[in-house]
Amino acid sequence: MSKALQQRTLRVEIKSLRRAAYFFLAPALIPIFIFFFVPALAAFLLSFTDFDIYSLGNFSYVRFVGLKNYFQLLNDPLFWKAMANTFYYVLVGGPLSIAASLGTALLINAKFIPFKKFFRTIYFVPVVTTLVAVAVVWRFLYHPRFGLLNYALGFFGIAPIDWLGDPAWAMPAIILMSIWKGFGYNMIIFVAGLQNIPVELYEAARMDGANAWQQFKGITLPMLAPTTIFVGIIAMINNFQLFTEPYVMTQGGPVNSTLSIVLLMYQQGFRWWNLGYSAAIAFVLFGVILLGSLLQARLQKRSEAQ
Amino acid sequence: MKSFGKIILLALAIIIAVITLTPALWMLSASVMPAGQASAFPPKLLPAQITFEHYVTLFTRLRLSRYLVNSLILSLSVTLISLFFNSMAGYAFAKYRFSGRDRLFRFLVAEMVIPAQVTTLPLFLMLNTVGLINTYLGVIVAGMATIYGIFLVRQFALSIPDSFIEAARMDGASDFRIYWTVILPLCKPILITLAIFTFMGTWNDFLWPLIVLTDDSMYTLPVALANLTGEHVQDTELMMAGAVITILPVMIIFIALQKYYISGIMAAGLKE
Numbered sequence: 001m002s003k004a005l006q007q008r009t010l011r012v013e014i015k016s017l018r019r020a021a022y023f024f025l026a027p028a029l030i031p032i033f034i035f036f037f038v039p040a041l042a043a044f045l046l047s048f049t050d051f052d053i054y055s056l057g058n059f060s061y062v063r064f065v066g067l068k069n070y071f072q073l074l075n076d077p078l079f080w081k082a083m084a085n086t087f088y089y090v091l092v093g094g095p096l097s098i099a100a101s102l103g104t105a106l107l108i109n110a111k112f113i114p115f116k117k118f119f120r121t122i123y124f125v126p127v128v129t130t131l132v133a134v135a136v137v138w139r140f141l142y143h144p145r146f147g148l149l150n151y152a153l154g155f156f157g158i159a160p161i162d163w164l165g166d167p168a169w170a171m172p173a174i175i176l177m178s179i180w181k182g183f184g185y186n187m188i189i190f191v192a193g194l195q196n197i198p199v200e201l202y203e204a205a206r207m208d209g210a211n212a213w214q215q216f217k218g219i220t221l222p223m224l225a226p227t228t229i230f231v232g233i234i235a236m237i238n239n240f241q242l243f244t245e246p247y248v249m250t251q252g253g254p255v256n257s258t259l260s261i262v263l264l265m266y267q268q269g270f271r272w273w274n275l276g277y278s279a280a281i282a283f284v285l286f287g288v289i290l291l292g293s294l295l296q297a298r299l300q301k302r303s304e305a306q
Numbered sequence: 307m308k309s310f311g312k313i314i315l316l317a318l319a320i321i322i323a324v325i326t327l328t329p330a331l332w333m334l335s336a337s338v339m340p341a342g343q344a345s346a347f348p349p350k351l352l353p354a355q356i357t358f359e360h361y362v363t364l365f366t367r368l369r370l371s372r373y374l375v376n377s378l379i380l381s382l383s384v385t386l387i388s389l390f391f392n393s394m395a396g397y398a399f400a401k402y403r404f405s406g407r408d409r410l411f412r413f414l415v416a417e418m419v420i421p422a423q424v425t426t427l428p429l430f431l432m433l434n435t436v437g438l439i440n441t442y443l444g445v446i447v448a449g450m451a452t453i454y455g456i457f458l459v460r461q462f463a464l465s466i467p468d469s470f471i472e473a474a475r476m477d478g479a480s481d482f483r484i485y486w487t488v489i490l491p492l493c494k495p496i497l498i499t500l501a502i503f504t505f506m507g508t509w510n511d512f513l514w515p516l517i518v519l520t521d522d523s524m525y526t527l528p529v530a531l532a533n534l535t536g537e538h539v540q541d542t543e544l545m546m547a548g549a550v551i552t553i554l555p556v557m558i559i560f561i562a563l564q565k566y567y568i569s570g571i572m573a574a575g576l577k578e
Contacts, residue, residue: 017402017403017481018402020402021404023481024395024402024481025398027390027391027395027451028392028395028450029395031450032451035425035429035447035448039425039426039429040424042431042432043425043428046427046428104322107318108319112315113319120568122326122327123322123323124568125326126326126330128559128560129510129557130509131510132510132528132531132552133549133550133552134553136532137329137330137332137333137546138329140546141332143345146344147349148332148349151347180329185571188571188572189572192572240421243423244512244513262423269426270517275427275431278427279428282421282426282427283424286421289419289421290419
């Protein structure tokens with residue numbers, strides 16, 4: 001084969017390979033572009049318009065209003081209430097849930113615990129359940145008179161709590177349920193992280209006379225730091241999207257004590273059809289999640305540098 | 307002293323297991339109690355007599371079979387379609403060389419930070435314009451392909467030796483044939499994991515079907531259940547039976563395919 005011919009076949013091959021690559025990519029990338037990327041951009045534009053129920057019938061009613069929706073948000077007490085509630089859920093519920101995951105991971109990873117797989121499966125069961133169904137069940141568990149939880153607390157002399165009816169208790173009740181529902185997931189990731197820690201480290205520490213607590217503080221925690229940050233980012237992103245629990249259990253009440261950002265977005269967008277205003281809320285949510293992710297990514301870099 | 311601590315910790319593990327299972331067991335138990343028995347003080351843990359009347363009511367008067375079928379159709383089609391599309395794209399990103407590949411992939415991964423809720427409003431308007439609101443297709447389009455799925459398949463396909471592909475190409479196999487007969491079988495573990503994730507994710511999803519499916523006859527089980535609780539606040543036992551039906555299919559899949567599910571989460575967690 002001459003050199004020129006060789007080069008030509010190579011070119012033809014590369015061209016056909018490239019065509020094959022596009023053939024494989026197109027079925028996935030086209031829907032992602034149309035049904036994810038375009039709507040995300042459109043939402044940004046939508047947040048600068050006064051799109052409402054009248055525009056729904058006739059798009060020509062839509063007017064560009066600049067930053068009006070965002071200014072309106074800043075003056076909307078309901079928005080600030082939803083922000084505060086969502087941050088409450090993220091900042092209290094997230095760390096508690098991760099602590100529960102880490103605690104149970106350590107527990108079922110301990111050498112002397114028998115039936116590890118059995119415990120792991122049981123702890124994991126709530127993760128696979130349907131959130132709506134779980135919320136329906138917990139609404140009854142939280143019943144002030146007939147609920148199992150108040151009955152159980154009664155044995156410890158705790159007076160009945162109106163979990164979902166008391167503005168002070170409604171968000172803690174949602175957090176408690178979320179921990180139950182979700183701790184098994186991160187527990188699995190922590191178990192994988194624990195099994196990746198070299199056993200020699202613990203052996204060396206024991207030779208130096210370190211006790212269990214010193215081993216935990218000196219080896220386990222630092223070695224798990226990357227996993228913890230990873231789990232923390234995912235949990236934060238998910239927790240900011242709180243919606244189903246308040247929608248099913250409290251409809252955002254009592255007195256808006258469980259109104260979350262996404263619930264407010266849903267109500268504004270799909271109940272009152274203020275789509276422009278609702279898109280502005282969605283973008284504030286996006287901004288907050290983005291900031292949180294960047295912050296934790298920086299933490300991760302720092303912990304890796306150490 | 308040491309073994310005493312061990313007993314305490316074992317007891318703790320058992321107590322946590324009991325607490326974890328209690329809501330699910332109570333749901334099962336209350337679903338077979340005669341009407342009104344679950345609302346008693348002190349609360350009953352076990353039914354005085356077992357009845358299946360609530361399940362009968364759900365499947366006759368409340369047409370739960372309709373919602374069950376809707377949920378099955380949607381979850382199965384989203385799973386099959388996205389598995390096919392994601393695996394092709396993941397394979398292309400892992401094994402084909404084309405200009406801008408890495409930049410395109412990095413761009414896609416960066417997009418994952420956009421929460422799905424942001425897209426719901428314009429997507430609703432788009433689907434409304436083309437008449438896809440209140441159709442199966444309206445729910446499916448949002449899940450036809452996922453960046454996360456492409457990512458998982460790519461990471462897995464990277465470990466497949468190029469020589470396998472070269473050998474098949476020498477034998478004259480077309481690109482699609484190589485994907486179908488060589489790559490897919492090799493990717494089986496990650497595809498099973500991804501299939502379970504997708505099926506459960508679609509089955510359990512709430513916000514998007516709630517927005518797209520506006521007519522009662524199109525509801526999925528979670529949407530129907532949320533709707534029913536509004537009307538049947540007092541019918542505890544009936545609602546528990548509805549919750550059992552909603553959870554049961556995903557629970558069966560989990561128990562049958564646990565190994566793949568849990569190893570998938572472990573792999574995703576370690577990959578950072």
